[in-house]
Amino acid sequence: MTKQTWKTYGPMYIVLAAILWGIDGVLRRSLYTLAPSIIVFYEHLIGAIIIAPATIIALQKEKVTRKEWLVLLVIAMLSGVAGTLMFTAALVKVNFISISVVFLLQKLQPIFAIAAAVLLLKEKIDRRYIGWAVLAFISAYFVTFKNGQINFATGAGTITAALLALGAAFAWGSSTALSRITVLKLSNTLATGLRFFITVPLALLTVYLLKDSAGLLVIDTSQMVRFIVIALSTGMVALWIYYKGLQHTEVRVATFLELVFPLTGVLIDVFYYHNVLATTQYLAAVVLLFAVYRLSLLNQAVVYTSEVESGFSRGKNIGFPTLNLVIPEKFKFKHGIYAARVWIKGKAVPAALHFGPVPTYNNKKPSLEVFLLDSIPDKELKTVNFEISQYLREIQKFDDPKKLSAQIAEDVARIKALPENVLVAD
Numbered sequence: 347m348t349k350q351t352w353k354t355y356g357p358m359y360i361v362l363a364a365i366l367w368g369i370d371g372v373l374r375r376s377l378y379t380l381a382p383s384i385i386v387f388y389e390h391l392i393g394a395i396i397i398a399p400a401t402i403i404a405l406q407k408e409k410v411t412r413k414e415w416l417v418l419l420v421i422a423m424l425s426g427v428a429g430t431l432m433f434t435a436a437l438v439k440v441n442f443i444s445i446s447v448v449f450l451l452q453k454l455q456p457i458f459a460i461a462a463a464v465l466l467l468k469e470k471i472d473r474r475y476i477g478w479a480v481l482a483f484i485s486a487y488f489v490t491f492k493n494g495q496i497n498f499a500t501g502a503g504t505i506t507a508a509l510l511a512l513g514a515a516f517a518w519g520s521s522t523a524l525s526r527i528t529v530l531k532l533s534n535t536l537a538t539g540l541r542f543f544i545t546v547p548l549a550l551l552t553v554y555l556l557k558d559s560a561g562l563l564v565i566d567t568s569q570m571v572r573f574i575v576i577a578l579s580t581g582m583v584a585l586w587i588y589y590k591g592l593q594h595t596e597v598r599v600a601t602f603l604e605l606v607f608p609l610t611g612v613l614i615d616v617f618y619y620h621n622v623l624a625t626t627q628y629l630a631a632v633v634l635l636f637a638v639y640r641l642s643l644l645n646q647a648v649v650y651t652s653e654v655e656s657g658f659s660r661g662k663n664i665g666f667p668t669l670n671l672v673i674p675e676k677f678k679f680k681h682g683i684y685a686a687r688v689w690i691k692g693k694a695v696p697a698a699l700h701f702g703p704v705p706t707y708n709n710k711k712p713s714l715e716v717f718l719l720d721s722i723p724d725k726e727l728k729t730v731n732f733e734i735s736q737y738l739r740e741i742q743k744f745d746d747p748k749k750l751s752a753q754i755a756e757d758v759a760r761i762k763a764l765p766e767n768v769l770v771a772d
Contacts, residue, residue, distance in 0.1 A: 356649075357642035359591025360603040363584045368610020370580035372618065376572055380565075381558040382434040386427060387549035388565065392573045393582030394542040401539025408536055408693060414528065418540050421524050426545035427552055429517030436510035453486060454512065456601040458519025463597035466523050466765050468736075471598065475644055479602060482637035486605045488630035489612055492623070522604075523597045525589065527765075530687065530694040534589035542582060593694070594733070599645045603638055649689065649733045650674045652714070660707060661717065664751040666758075668700070668715040669730060677701075681712065683738045685761040688716055689731040695721045696767050698757050699734060705743035706750050719758060719767075736764065 377385055456479070463469040488494055529537050553559055565573075577583070592600055609631055615621040657670035669688075681702025687694040696719040703710050716732060738757055744750040761767065 356591050356594030357599065357603055357645055359587050360595055360600050361591075361606050361638075361642075363588035363591065364604045364606040365610050366580045366584040366587070367604075367607045368614065370576070370584075371611060372614060373572060373576050373580055377569060380569070381553075381556070381561050382431060383549065383553045383556050383558045384561040384565075386430050387546070387553050387562075388570075388573050389576055389581050390426065390542050390545040390549050392570075393577040393585075394539070394546050396574075396577050397535070397539045397542060397582055397586070400535050401543065404533055404536035404539065407691065408532060410532065410536070410540070414531055415540075417524055417528055418537070418544055421521050421528065422541055422544040422548055424517040424524075425521035426541065427548050429514045429521070431552065432510045432517065433514035436507040436514065453483070453490065453515075455515040455519040456483065456605075458516045459522040459601035460519075460598050462520045462523035463526070463601075467526060467597060468765055469596055469598050475598065475641070478637050478640045478644070479598075482602045482605055482634060482641060485630040485634035485637060486608060488626050489634055490608050493626050519601065522592075522601055526592050526597050526600070529589045529593045533691070533693055534586055534593060537589050538582065538586045541585065594649055595645055599641050602641045605634060605638060609634055649731050650677065651729055651731050653729050654727050657713075657715070658707075660704075660747075661715065664747045664754070666698075666717045666751065666754050668717045669727065671714040671716065671730065671732075673701075673712065673714045677714075679734060680737075682740050683757055684734045685736040685738055685764060686716060686732055686734050688718060689733075690721065690727075695719065696761055696764075697732070698738075698754065698761055699732070700741070702741045705741065706747065717754070717758070719761060 374385070460469075460471065460479075464471065525537070532540075553562065595603070612623065612627060612631065616623055652671040652674050655670050655672055657668065659667075661668035679701055684699040684701065686697045686699035688697045689695075697716045698719070699717075700713070700715045702712050704713060716730075738760060742753065744753065
Protein backbone atom coordinates (compact mmCIF):
# COMPACT_ATOMS: atom_id res chain seq x y z
CA MET A 347 0.00 0.00 0.00
CA THR A 348 1.33 3.44 -0.91
CA LYS A 349 0.72 6.59 1.06
CA GLN A 350 1.76 10.20 1.44
CA THR A 351 3.74 10.96 4.59
CA TRP A 352 5.74 13.67 6.33
CA LYS A 353 3.67 16.56 4.96
CA THR A 354 2.53 17.27 8.51
CA TYR A 355 5.27 15.57 10.52
CA GLY A 356 8.20 17.67 9.21
CA PRO A 357 6.74 20.99 10.42
CA MET A 358 5.56 19.31 13.64
CA TYR A 359 9.13 18.42 14.55
CA ILE A 360 10.19 22.04 13.93
CA VAL A 361 7.42 23.30 16.23
CA LEU A 362 8.33 20.78 18.95
CA ALA A 363 11.97 21.91 18.84
CA ALA A 364 10.88 25.56 19.02
CA ILE A 365 8.75 24.82 22.10
CA LEU A 366 11.76 23.20 23.78
CA TRP A 367 13.89 26.26 22.97
CA GLY A 368 11.20 28.42 24.56
CA ILE A 369 11.57 26.44 27.79
CA ASP A 370 15.35 26.76 27.66
CA GLY A 371 15.39 30.09 29.50
CA VAL A 372 13.87 28.50 32.60
CA LEU A 373 16.60 25.85 32.73
CA ARG A 374 19.39 28.38 32.29
CA ARG A 375 18.37 30.76 35.04
CA SER A 376 20.50 28.96 37.63
CA LEU A 377 23.56 29.39 35.36
CA TYR A 378 23.52 33.19 35.58
CA THR A 379 26.81 33.27 37.52
CA LEU A 380 28.69 31.74 34.57
CA ALA A 381 30.10 33.69 31.62
CA PRO A 382 28.18 33.14 28.34
CA SER A 383 31.25 31.58 26.69
CA ILE A 384 31.49 29.03 29.54
CA ILE A 385 27.82 28.11 29.12
CA VAL A 386 28.21 27.67 25.35
CA PHE A 387 31.28 25.47 25.86
CA TYR A 388 29.82 23.17 28.51
CA GLU A 389 26.42 22.72 26.85
CA HIS A 390 28.16 21.58 23.66
CA LEU A 391 30.71 19.44 25.49
CA ILE A 392 28.02 17.57 27.47
CA GLY A 393 25.80 17.24 24.40
CA ALA A 394 28.72 15.91 22.33
CA ILE A 395 29.55 13.30 24.99
CA ILE A 396 25.96 12.06 25.20
CA ILE A 397 25.47 11.74 21.43
CA ALA A 398 28.99 10.37 20.80
CA PRO A 399 28.02 6.63 20.60
CA ALA A 400 25.26 7.32 18.06
CA THR A 401 27.57 9.62 16.09
CA ILE A 402 30.32 6.98 15.88
CA ILE A 403 27.83 4.38 14.62
CA ALA A 404 26.46 6.84 12.03
CA LEU A 405 29.99 7.72 10.84
CA GLN A 406 30.62 4.05 10.09
CA LYS A 407 27.54 3.96 7.85
CA GLU A 408 27.63 7.37 6.19
CA LYS A 409 30.23 9.18 4.14
CA VAL A 410 30.97 12.82 4.97
CA THR A 411 32.51 14.79 2.10
CA ARG A 412 35.01 17.62 2.48
CA LYS A 413 32.37 20.18 1.54
CA GLU A 414 29.97 18.74 4.11
CA TRP A 415 32.68 19.15 6.77
CA LEU A 416 33.17 22.74 5.62
CA VAL A 417 29.43 23.51 5.77
CA LEU A 418 29.24 21.99 9.26
CA LEU A 419 32.21 24.12 10.34
CA VAL A 420 30.50 27.27 9.09
CA ILE A 421 27.26 26.29 10.88
CA ALA A 422 29.15 25.67 14.12
CA MET A 423 30.92 29.02 13.86
CA LEU A 424 27.78 30.99 12.99
CA SER A 425 25.05 29.31 15.00
CA GLY A 426 26.91 27.41 17.69
CA VAL A 427 29.26 30.20 18.78
CA ALA A 428 28.93 33.58 17.03
CA GLY A 429 25.13 33.91 17.10
CA THR A 430 24.79 32.96 20.76
CA LEU A 431 27.67 35.14 21.92
CA MET A 432 26.54 38.18 19.89
CA PHE A 433 22.98 37.94 21.16
CA THR A 434 24.12 37.52 24.78
CA ALA A 435 26.57 40.43 24.43
CA ALA A 436 23.79 42.58 22.97
CA LEU A 437 21.58 41.84 25.98
CA VAL A 438 24.41 42.82 28.32
CA LYS A 439 24.72 46.17 26.53
CA VAL A 440 21.04 46.95 27.26
CA ASN A 441 21.07 45.45 30.78
CA PHE A 442 18.89 42.47 29.73
CA ILE A 443 15.82 44.67 29.11
CA SER A 444 13.40 42.31 27.35
CA ILE A 445 11.53 44.92 25.31
CA SER A 446 14.68 46.51 23.91
CA VAL A 447 15.88 47.05 20.36
CA VAL A 448 17.84 43.79 20.70
CA PHE A 449 14.69 41.65 20.59
CA LEU A 450 13.24 43.82 17.82
CA LEU A 451 16.22 43.29 15.52
CA GLN A 452 16.49 39.61 16.42
CA LYS A 453 13.02 39.24 14.89
CA LEU A 454 14.67 39.95 11.52
CA GLN A 455 16.12 36.43 11.58
CA PRO A 456 13.45 35.03 9.19
CA ILE A 457 14.44 37.62 6.57
CA PHE A 458 18.04 36.41 6.61
CA ALA A 459 16.88 32.77 6.53
CA ILE A 460 14.58 33.37 3.54
CA ALA A 461 17.30 35.26 1.67
CA ALA A 462 19.73 32.39 2.23
CA ALA A 463 17.09 29.85 1.16
CA VAL A 464 16.44 31.72 -2.10
CA LEU A 465 20.15 32.15 -2.85
CA LEU A 466 21.44 28.74 -1.77
CA LEU A 467 18.46 26.44 -2.26
CA LYS A 468 16.48 28.34 -4.92
CA GLU A 469 13.29 28.09 -2.86
CA LYS A 470 10.36 29.92 -4.43
CA ILE A 471 8.53 32.84 -2.80
CA ASP A 472 5.00 33.55 -4.05
CA ARG A 473 2.27 36.03 -3.09
CA ARG A 474 0.39 33.57 -0.90
CA TYR A 475 3.53 32.83 1.09
CA ILE A 476 4.38 36.52 1.46
CA GLY A 477 0.91 37.28 2.86
CA TRP A 478 1.06 34.68 5.62
CA ALA A 479 4.75 35.43 6.32
CA VAL A 480 4.04 39.14 6.83
CA LEU A 481 1.13 38.31 9.13
CA ALA A 482 3.34 35.94 11.18
CA PHE A 483 6.10 38.54 11.34
CA ILE A 484 3.79 41.30 12.58
CA SER A 485 2.00 39.10 15.10
CA ALA A 486 5.36 37.86 16.49
CA TYR A 487 6.28 41.51 17.04
CA PHE A 488 3.13 42.19 19.07
CA VAL A 489 3.53 38.93 21.02
CA THR A 490 7.01 40.02 22.11
CA PHE A 491 6.39 43.71 22.75
CA LYS A 492 3.54 44.68 25.08
CA ASN A 493 1.17 47.02 23.22
CA GLY A 494 3.83 47.22 20.50
CA GLN A 495 6.04 49.47 22.62
CA ILE A 496 9.84 49.20 22.42
CA ASN A 497 12.20 50.67 24.97
CA PHE A 498 14.86 52.60 23.01
CA ALA A 499 16.16 54.33 26.15
CA THR A 500 18.63 51.60 27.02
CA GLY A 501 21.76 53.65 27.50
CA ALA A 502 24.92 54.42 25.55
CA GLY A 503 25.34 50.81 24.41
CA THR A 504 22.13 50.77 22.37
CA ILE A 505 23.79 51.22 18.96
CA THR A 506 26.40 48.54 19.69
CA ALA A 507 23.65 46.24 20.96
CA ALA A 508 21.66 46.81 17.77
CA LEU A 509 24.62 45.84 15.58
CA LEU A 510 25.28 42.73 17.68
CA ALA A 511 21.60 41.73 17.49
CA LEU A 512 21.66 42.11 13.70
CA GLY A 513 24.77 39.93 13.60
CA ALA A 514 23.05 37.25 15.67
CA ALA A 515 19.96 37.35 13.42
CA PHE A 516 22.19 36.92 10.36
CA ALA A 517 24.18 34.07 11.95
CA TRP A 518 21.10 32.10 13.02
CA GLY A 519 19.07 32.84 9.88
CA SER A 520 21.76 31.85 7.39
CA SER A 521 22.56 28.75 9.47
CA THR A 522 19.01 27.51 8.90
CA ALA A 523 19.59 27.29 5.14
CA LEU A 524 23.03 25.73 5.58
CA SER A 525 21.57 23.19 8.02
CA ARG A 526 18.89 22.23 5.50
CA ILE A 527 21.63 21.56 2.92
CA THR A 528 23.47 19.40 5.46
CA VAL A 529 20.52 17.27 6.61
CA LEU A 530 19.55 16.55 3.01
CA LYS A 531 22.85 14.67 2.75
CA LEU A 532 23.41 13.37 6.28
CA SER A 533 21.12 11.75 8.83
CA ASN A 534 19.88 14.11 11.53
CA THR A 535 21.80 12.04 14.11
CA LEU A 536 25.13 12.45 12.34
CA ALA A 537 24.51 16.12 11.54
CA THR A 538 23.67 16.85 15.19
CA GLY A 539 26.65 14.92 16.53
CA LEU A 540 29.17 16.52 14.18
CA ARG A 541 27.71 19.98 14.80
CA PHE A 542 28.30 19.54 18.55
CA PHE A 543 31.76 17.98 18.15
CA ILE A 544 32.95 20.80 15.89
CA THR A 545 31.52 23.48 18.16
CA VAL A 546 33.34 22.22 21.29
CA PRO A 547 36.89 23.30 20.28
CA LEU A 548 35.54 26.52 18.76
CA ALA A 549 33.72 27.33 21.99
CA LEU A 550 36.81 26.49 24.06
CA LEU A 551 38.92 28.81 21.89
CA THR A 552 36.33 31.53 22.43
CA VAL A 553 36.57 31.05 26.20
CA TYR A 554 40.29 31.82 26.08
CA LEU A 555 39.93 34.68 23.60
CA LEU A 556 37.41 36.34 25.91
CA LYS A 557 39.67 35.61 28.90
CA ASP A 558 36.99 33.57 30.68
CA SER A 559 39.18 30.49 31.23
CA ALA A 560 39.16 30.94 35.00
CA GLY A 561 35.50 29.92 34.97
CA LEU A 562 36.17 26.51 33.40
CA LEU A 563 36.99 24.85 36.71
CA VAL A 564 34.39 26.49 38.97
CA ILE A 565 31.39 24.46 37.77
CA ASP A 566 29.61 22.89 40.75
CA THR A 567 27.57 19.69 40.82
CA SER A 568 24.18 21.36 40.50
CA GLN A 569 25.33 23.31 37.45
CA MET A 570 26.72 20.18 35.84
CA VAL A 571 23.40 18.41 36.43
CA ARG A 572 21.66 21.38 34.84
CA PHE A 573 23.89 21.12 31.76
CA ILE A 574 22.98 17.44 31.44
CA VAL A 575 19.27 18.26 31.70
CA ILE A 576 19.67 20.96 29.03
CA ALA A 577 21.49 18.54 26.71
CA LEU A 578 18.74 15.95 27.07
CA SER A 579 15.93 18.43 26.45
CA THR A 580 16.38 21.96 25.13
CA GLY A 581 19.93 21.58 23.84
CA MET A 582 21.27 18.61 21.90
CA VAL A 583 17.98 16.69 21.82
CA ALA A 584 16.06 19.77 20.63
CA LEU A 585 18.56 20.23 17.78
CA TRP A 586 18.23 16.52 16.86
CA ILE A 587 14.45 16.96 16.66
CA TYR A 588 14.84 20.20 14.69
CA TYR A 589 17.16 18.58 12.14
CA LYS A 590 14.74 15.68 11.72
CA GLY A 591 11.98 18.16 10.89
CA LEU A 592 14.26 20.28 8.68
CA GLN A 593 14.93 17.25 6.48
CA HIS A 594 11.31 17.49 5.34
CA THR A 595 10.55 21.20 5.76
CA GLU A 596 11.58 24.03 3.47
CA VAL A 597 13.62 26.80 5.07
CA ARG A 598 11.05 29.44 4.07
CA VAL A 599 8.49 27.56 6.18
CA ALA A 600 10.78 26.38 9.01
CA THR A 601 12.00 29.89 9.84
CA PHE A 602 8.46 31.05 10.67
CA LEU A 603 7.57 27.84 12.51
CA GLU A 604 10.46 28.76 14.81
CA LEU A 605 8.42 31.78 15.95
CA VAL A 606 6.67 29.36 18.29
CA PHE A 607 9.88 29.80 20.32
CA PRO A 608 9.14 33.39 21.51
CA LEU A 609 5.47 32.51 21.85
CA THR A 610 6.39 29.71 24.26
CA GLY A 611 8.55 32.15 26.20
CA VAL A 612 5.61 34.51 26.58
CA LEU A 613 3.35 31.69 27.79
CA ILE A 614 5.98 30.69 30.35
CA ASP A 615 6.00 34.30 31.49
CA VAL A 616 2.26 34.01 32.16
CA PHE A 617 1.91 30.57 33.71
CA TYR A 618 5.31 30.08 35.37
CA TYR A 619 6.35 33.59 36.39
CA HIS A 620 2.75 34.88 36.71
CA ASN A 621 3.36 38.00 34.64
CA VAL A 622 0.30 39.73 33.19
CA LEU A 623 0.13 40.17 29.41
CA ALA A 624 -1.59 42.92 27.48
CA THR A 625 -4.70 42.09 25.47
CA THR A 626 -2.73 42.78 22.29
CA GLN A 627 -0.28 39.99 23.19
CA TYR A 628 -3.05 37.42 23.63
CA LEU A 629 -4.66 38.42 20.32
CA ALA A 630 -1.30 38.42 18.55
CA ALA A 631 -0.53 34.94 19.94
CA VAL A 632 -3.73 33.55 18.40
CA VAL A 633 -2.97 35.23 15.06
CA LEU A 634 0.61 33.95 15.15
CA LEU A 635 -0.50 30.37 15.72
CA PHE A 636 -2.95 30.58 12.81
CA ALA A 637 -0.36 32.16 10.49
CA VAL A 638 2.21 29.51 11.42
CA TYR A 639 -0.38 26.79 10.71
CA ARG A 640 -1.16 28.27 7.29
CA LEU A 641 2.54 28.54 6.47
CA SER A 642 3.07 24.89 7.41
CA LEU A 643 0.50 23.94 4.76
CA LEU A 644 2.66 25.63 2.12
CA ASN A 645 5.55 23.27 2.79
CA GLN A 646 6.47 21.66 -0.53
CA ALA A 647 8.94 19.13 0.89
CA VAL A 648 6.33 16.36 0.79
CA VAL A 649 7.67 12.82 1.09
CA TYR A 650 5.84 9.92 -0.52
CA THR A 651 6.20 6.29 0.47
CA SER A 652 5.95 3.80 -2.38
CA GLU A 653 6.48 0.10 -2.95
CA VAL A 654 9.23 -1.09 -5.30
CA GLU A 655 7.94 -3.26 -8.15
CA SER A 656 9.60 -5.19 -10.95
CA GLY A 657 10.27 -3.47 -14.27
CA PHE A 658 11.59 -4.29 -17.74
CA SER A 659 15.29 -3.49 -16.98
CA ARG A 660 15.34 -1.04 -19.87
CA GLY A 661 17.07 1.62 -17.80
CA LYS A 662 19.81 -0.82 -16.85
CA ASN A 663 20.33 -1.73 -20.50
CA ILE A 664 21.08 1.91 -21.42
CA GLY A 665 23.29 2.64 -18.42
CA PHE A 666 20.74 4.11 -16.02
CA PRO A 667 19.25 1.40 -13.78
CA THR A 668 16.07 2.63 -12.12
CA LEU A 669 13.81 1.66 -9.26
CA ASN A 670 10.27 1.09 -10.50
CA LEU A 671 7.71 2.38 -8.01
CA VAL A 672 3.99 1.99 -7.51
CA ILE A 673 2.37 5.37 -8.19
CA PRO A 674 1.17 6.74 -4.82
CA GLU A 675 -2.41 7.74 -4.18
CA LYS A 676 -3.16 11.46 -4.67
CA PHE A 677 0.05 11.88 -6.69
CA LYS A 678 -1.04 15.02 -8.53
CA PHE A 679 2.12 15.95 -10.40
CA LYS A 680 1.95 16.41 -14.16
CA HIS A 681 3.79 13.94 -16.37
CA GLY A 682 7.44 14.83 -16.83
CA ILE A 683 11.03 14.45 -15.70
CA TYR A 684 11.92 15.77 -12.24
CA ALA A 685 14.85 16.27 -9.91
CA ALA A 686 14.06 14.30 -6.78
CA ARG A 687 15.43 12.95 -3.52
CA VAL A 688 15.13 9.35 -2.35
CA TRP A 689 15.51 8.74 1.38
CA ILE A 690 17.65 5.71 2.17
CA LYS A 691 18.62 4.96 5.79
CA GLY A 692 17.77 8.50 6.86
CA LYS A 693 19.87 10.11 4.13
CA ALA A 694 18.64 11.92 1.01
CA VAL A 695 20.09 10.58 -2.26
CA PRO A 696 19.75 12.84 -5.35
CA ALA A 697 17.71 11.20 -8.08
CA ALA A 698 16.19 11.72 -11.52
CA LEU A 699 12.48 10.85 -11.56
CA HIS A 700 10.31 9.88 -14.51
CA PHE A 701 6.53 10.06 -14.17
CA GLY A 702 4.33 9.29 -17.14
CA PRO A 703 4.28 7.13 -20.30
CA VAL A 704 7.45 5.89 -22.02
CA PRO A 705 6.86 6.78 -25.70
CA THR A 706 10.34 5.66 -26.82
CA TYR A 707 9.23 2.08 -26.03
CA ASN A 708 5.58 2.69 -27.04
CA ASN A 709 4.37 2.37 -23.45
CA LYS A 710 1.26 4.51 -22.97
CA LYS A 711 0.62 3.46 -19.38
CA PRO A 712 2.15 5.93 -16.87
CA SER A 713 5.08 4.63 -14.85
CA LEU A 714 7.08 6.02 -11.93
CA GLU A 715 10.83 5.39 -11.99
CA VAL A 716 13.81 6.89 -10.14
CA PHE A 717 17.50 6.78 -11.02
CA LEU A 718 19.76 7.25 -7.99
CA LEU A 719 22.73 9.53 -8.74
CA ASP A 720 25.01 8.59 -5.85
CA SER A 721 23.93 5.09 -5.02
CA ILE A 722 23.39 1.68 -6.59
CA PRO A 723 19.78 0.48 -6.16
CA ASP A 724 19.52 -2.09 -3.39
CA LYS A 725 17.84 -5.25 -4.68
CA GLU A 726 16.45 -5.87 -1.19
CA LEU A 727 14.51 -2.57 -1.07
CA LYS A 728 10.79 -3.20 -0.63
CA THR A 729 9.65 0.41 -0.15
CA VAL A 730 11.27 3.82 -0.58
CA ASN A 731 10.54 7.35 0.58
CA PHE A 732 10.98 10.07 -2.02
CA GLU A 733 10.21 13.73 -2.60
CA ILE A 734 10.15 15.82 -5.76
CA SER A 735 12.50 18.78 -5.80
CA GLN A 736 12.11 20.45 -9.18
CA TYR A 737 10.44 19.97 -12.59
CA LEU A 738 13.00 19.58 -15.38
CA ARG A 739 11.23 18.91 -18.67
CA GLU A 740 8.39 17.18 -20.44
CA ILE A 741 8.58 13.56 -21.59
CA GLN A 742 9.95 13.12 -25.11
CA LYS A 743 9.95 10.32 -27.69
CA PHE A 744 13.33 9.35 -29.14
CA ASP A 745 14.14 7.42 -32.30
CA ASP A 746 16.41 4.98 -30.48
CA PRO A 747 17.48 4.18 -26.90
CA LYS A 748 20.93 5.78 -27.39
CA LYS A 749 19.36 9.22 -27.82
CA LEU A 750 17.22 8.58 -24.72
CA SER A 751 20.39 7.65 -22.80
CA ALA A 752 22.09 10.89 -23.93
CA GLN A 753 19.11 12.95 -22.75
CA ILE A 754 19.07 11.21 -19.38
CA ALA A 755 22.77 12.02 -19.02
CA GLU A 756 21.91 15.71 -19.59
CA ASP A 757 19.13 15.48 -16.98
CA VAL A 758 21.52 13.94 -14.47
CA ALA A 759 24.06 16.72 -15.11
CA ARG A 760 21.37 19.36 -14.44
CA ILE A 761 20.42 17.67 -11.17
CA LYS A 762 24.04 17.45 -10.03
CA ALA A 763 24.34 21.19 -10.71
CA LEU A 764 21.46 22.10 -8.35
CA PRO A 765 22.68 24.19 -5.37
CA GLU A 766 21.90 21.63 -2.69
CA ASN A 767 23.94 19.03 -4.62
CA VAL A 768 26.86 21.28 -5.63
CA LEU A 769 27.46 22.71 -2.14
CA VAL A 770 28.09 19.34 -0.57
CA ALA A 771 29.45 17.31 -3.48
CA ASP A 772 33.01 15.92 -3.48
